[in-house]
Amino acid sequence: MSKRIAVDPITRIEGHLRIEAQIEGGKITNAWSSSTAFRGIEAILKGRDPRDAHHFTQRFCGVCTTVHSMASIRAVEDALKIQIPDNARLIRNLIMGIQNVQDHVIHFYHLHALDWVDIVSALSADPAKTSQLAQSISDWPKSSTTYFKAVQGRIQAFVNTGRLGPFQNAYWGHSAYRLPAEANLMAVAHYLEALEWQKEVIKIHAILGSKNPHPQTFLVGGMAIPVDPDSQNALNADKIAYIGKLLKQARLFVEQVYIPDLLAVASFYKDWAAIGGGVGNYLSYGDFPMDNSGSVSSLYFPRGIIMGKDLANLMTVDESKITEYVTNSWYSYAGGDNKGLHPYDGETTPNYNGPKPPYEFLDTNGKYSWVKSPRYNDQPMEVGPLARILVAYVGGNPDVKGVVDFVLGKLGVGAGALFSTLGRTAARGVDALIMARKNEVWLQQLADNMGRGIYETFNKEKWDPATWPKEARGFGFHEAPRGALGHWIRIENQKIANYQAVVPSTWNAGPRDPKGQLGPYESALVGTPIADEQKPLEILRTIHSFDPCLACAVHVLDGQGTEIIRIKAL
Amino acid sequence: MSILVLGLGNALMNDDAVGVRAIEELRLRFAFSAEVQLVDGGTLGLDLLPFLEGVERLLIIDAIDMGGAPGDLFRLEGDEVPRAFASKLSVHQMGVQDLLAVAELQGHVPRELVVHGVQPASIEMEMQLSPAVTTAMEPLLAGIVAELERWGVRRQQAA
Incomplete structure (x- = not known):
């Protein structure tokens, strides 16, 4: 007998995701990912000053404020061909690096651990x-x-x-929980410690961002934070030393708590190294420039693509091959819904034809989500720490290779185990460790610059709109904690003419495309065993392994009731 | 004694932002005595935990659907608060209710907890509050100021 179930909402933070799954013989045979609320954030930006865009994009999401500032500023700098000073590059790397570390720790302990602990x-x-x-x-x-x-x-x-x-709403006592009581207690202790730890770590954002939450120092052309060893108000030697202490604290927690816990928990769930693989195509925009040339080769995490789990063939990214489809999404395109649009020409015109809530199931033969379907060269792509780590692993980053091989060795599994739910969760830990270590290097470089009398943080050459061309366009890429984030901007007569953001959760959570190809969430769920249809913990494990965050992918209009699951025998 | 006034909401979603806008107004108009901290919490969830530490009195300002008319004001306290936020599956999903639960697990529970809520008219992608909520802003601010006065907070009009 085949049963259809719906899990709604599925995110523990930010936003509203719904999964419908067909179950037969204790396994998922088909799945649909939907976000049931509309967004149209880009419309707010049209006609505004491009230099202000990041103030608005920062508010896309409550969890990832820095990432949308970063992508927005890079898009404007790309459009106007602005090169930023070295100190600005280092400060940005530090802000983003610590964001990745903090986000991954919080995801593991406070959002994902409850699926395993x-x-x-x-x-x-x-x-x-x-x-x-x-x-x-x-x-x-x-x-x-x-x-x-x-x-x-x-x-x-x-x-x-x-x-x-x-x-x-957790499924305490579920048969799929496998840790001994002692491991559970240890994990809960670290859940609490991670909260204390986070409190210290985010002080770095308060210093480098002048304010937390909602950092204020991002600026088109650099960073609005002065570097001066002799000034109390600037980033001086004392503050650098203090950040150094906090970075060390951040690293020690990752090395001595997060990674050992991850390995300990993973050793009880090794079967999940063969579950939840999904589309097998991975996209990383690459990030963390090692110099300020702006070139792709300067990126510490390389930019690249892996298709069909083929680690022997790393491909380059051609930005023009990115399109978004709305065939199965509640939008209309002026030129027809079956054609993909590049983000420069992106449209966000709502066209809701779904059922009126409350409803039992969506009509998944037609439009069924507020998330669009991004595709690269017409293929669905998984983005996130796993994609970033895989591309770096085969792209010649020795630090990443070392840590990945260490983790695989500890668990006694091969590289193929990475294409899975467990692999996704492990890659996030690897990413946190790499970032936690690299942050200290960037801070040292910043201190060295200061020692050599290099204080510049802002390139004001193109600040005045009179210096801009009449028309310009650019894109800003960032490897956010959740993966490949891109903002595209078109500037005309000194104002924003069009703005589109393609966020990581859109890549991963998007519905089917005109060819009927499943999105990464949908594909990852097919084949997953379900022990108890009333409590589909296994669905949460795979979906949470992507770290879904849909506030920026969509917005929730309202929320009545807390019903989590609906089941119907078909 | 430490007091935290926390405005919540998505600044891009008109009436949802009423808490954020109220914090901006309070900052513009008054200088409160040192024990008061005004925080624009946006839609941040667990990131706000550090702000709760050592706080004895917590005043939250937010848009809440209480089934009233647009612009209606609500004052909730104590145990009413988690209940009011229980069904709020908004962008604050990992929000107030969870924040308070985790704070409790950590042992940082404010002695007194009050929410000043406003019934939203619309939650859409827009920068302006709706007319009904705009009208409600003055009485909302007056209610907050009175609450702080009751807690013994001194204030001056900003220059």
């Missing part, structure tokens, strides 16, 4: 055995019996309040 089971753990376990996998100092006993007490007190917040 049973919090309630932690209550029955033996604190002494937990201490032994923790000490066997890491030198992290917080690992005594007393410590874990205290954490257990806090969980008990919390559970007693009955107000479980983010833990409310």
Whole structure:
């Protein structure tokens, strides 16, 4: 018998994603990814000053404020051919680098871990055995019996309040949870420590961004933060030393807590290295320039494409091959819905013809999502840390190669294991470790520049719109924590004529295209075993492994009710 | 004593931004005594946790659908607060309710928690508040100022 189920909403943060899945014989045979709310953010930008665009794009999303500033500023700088000073490059690398580290840690502990870790089971753990376990996998100092006993007490007190917040709708006690109680307790302890850790780490954004949340120092042409060793108000030697301390703290947590936990949890779920692979095509825009030439070869994480899981054939990215389809999305294109549009010519005209809520199931034969379907050369592409790490792994980044081989070796699996739900989750940890280490190098380079009397952070050559051509267009790429982010801008008569953002979750969460090719989420779900149709924990594991964040892909109009799942036998 | 006034909402989504706009107005008009911190929280979730640490009194300003007429004002306190946010699956999904739950797990629970909410007329991609919510801004601010006064906060008109 075949059953159709719907999981709605599926994101633990930001936005609203719905998955419908067909289940037969305990396995998913077909899947549809939909976002059920509209967005049209780009329309707000038309007619505005391009230099202001980042103030608006920063508010696309509450979680990833810096990333949309970065992509926007790069798009304008690309259009106007502006080269930024070396210090601005380093400060941007640091802001983005620490964003990746923080985001990945928060994703692992606070959004994804609940798919693998049973919090309630932690209550029955033996604190002494937990201490032994923790000490066997890491030198992290917080690992005594007393410590874990205290954490257990806090969980008990919390559970007693009955107000479980983010833990409310989890599937505690599900048979697919496989960790021993002690590993669960250790993970919950680190869940709490990660919150404390994050509080320190984001101080770096407060310094380099002048303000957190919502950093203020991004600027077309550089960064609006002065570098001067002798000024109290500038980025001076004291502040650099302080950031250095925070970066070290960030790195130690990744090295001694995140990575050991990731390996420990993964060792219990190795079957997930063969589940959730998906489209097998990977796109990374590359990022973190090592000099300010603006060239693709200067990127620390290389730009590239892998098709059909073929690691022997790394291909270059041709930006003109990116298009977005709306055949299955609730939009209309003036020239017909079956033709893909490049983002420079992108249109965002809503055309909702779906059912009126509340409804049981979407009509997935027609339009069924507010997310468009981006394609590269007409192929669906997965983006995110896995794509970034795979491209760097075969693209000659020795740091990435070293860490990936270490992780694969520890788990006793080959590179093929990366094409999976577990691979996605592991790649995020690898990315965090690489970034955490690299940040310290960039800070040192910034200090060296300062030592040599290089203070410049802003190139004002093209600040005055009178210096701009009548028409210009450009794109800004950024490898955000969730993957390939692109903003495209067309400038006419000093104003924004068109603006489109293609965000990572659009690449991953988009619906089918005119050829009927499944999007990455949809494809990754096919073949996934489901132990209990009433509690499809396995769907959450694969979808959360992508780190979905749809606030910028769509917006939620309202939300009545908290019903999470609907099931119907067909 | 530490007081946090936290405005929430997506600045690009007209009435959803009422909390953010109220913080801007408060900043423009008044200088509060040092124990008060005004924060534009945008739509950030767990990133706001550090701001809750050491806070004894928390005042949240946000658009809430309470089934009233557009521009209606609501004041909620204590246990009413998590309930009011329970069904709010907006961009604040990992928002107020979860934030408070995690703060509780961490042991940072404000002694007093008050929400000043406004019934939105529309939540659309627009920079302007709707007319109904624009009209509600003055009484909303007056309510917040009165709340802070009750908490013993001193203030001056900004120059």
